Amino acid sequence: MGTRTAYETHVSALDVIDDDDARLRSIIELGRRRQSEPFPAAWKTDANLLHGCMAKVWIVHAVEGDRHVFHGRSDALVVNGIAAIMTESFSGLTRAELLSRTLDDVRRFRLGALATERQLGMMAMLKRFQKLAATSQPEN
Numbered sequence: 001m002g003t004r005t006a007y008e009t010h011v012s013a014l015d016v017i018d019d020d021d022a023r024l025r026s027i028i029e030l031g032r033r034r035q036s037e038p039f040p041a042a043w044k045t046d047a048n049l050l051h052g053c054m055a056k057v058w059i060v061h062a063v064e065g066d067r068h069v070f071h072g073r074s075d076a077l078v079v080n081g082i083a084a085i086m087t088e089s090f091s092g093l094t095r096a097e098l099l100s101r102t103l104d105d106v107r108r109f110r111l112g113a114l115a116t117e118r119q120l121g122m123m124a125m126l127k128r129f130q131k132l133a134a135t136s137q138p139e140n
Helices: 004-016 021-034 078-092 096-100 103-107 115-134
Strands: 059-065 069-076
Touching: 004 021, 004 078, 021 069, 021 078, 059 115, 069 078, 069 115, 078 115, 096 115, 103 115
Parallel strands: none
Antiparallel strands: 059 069
């Protein structure tokens, strides 16, 4: 059996939580933990800001070989947790893998009980990852 991806790990971890309130508490706790991790102030620029969200969300992108790596941070705990799930889950993919991801991949997190705005924010993050991957040049 191969190594589980971060995406599969997050899907599985959220899948075992049957209660929507417990799932939300888990995301908030992840957001709290993520706040203590480094996220340079230099990354908090307008160019990295994900527009259309009520909370501020910054998405930073790097290309390592043919793989795309994302870092995210928000000024709101719930959104910070969601940004952690999304950036961890979709980091490490190739351009083709990222471009093949759909709304169904986001739905597998089973976060439908969250507000519609947050669901739209998750789709906006995926679209941002895809746009960054599609317009980036691989490292030599």
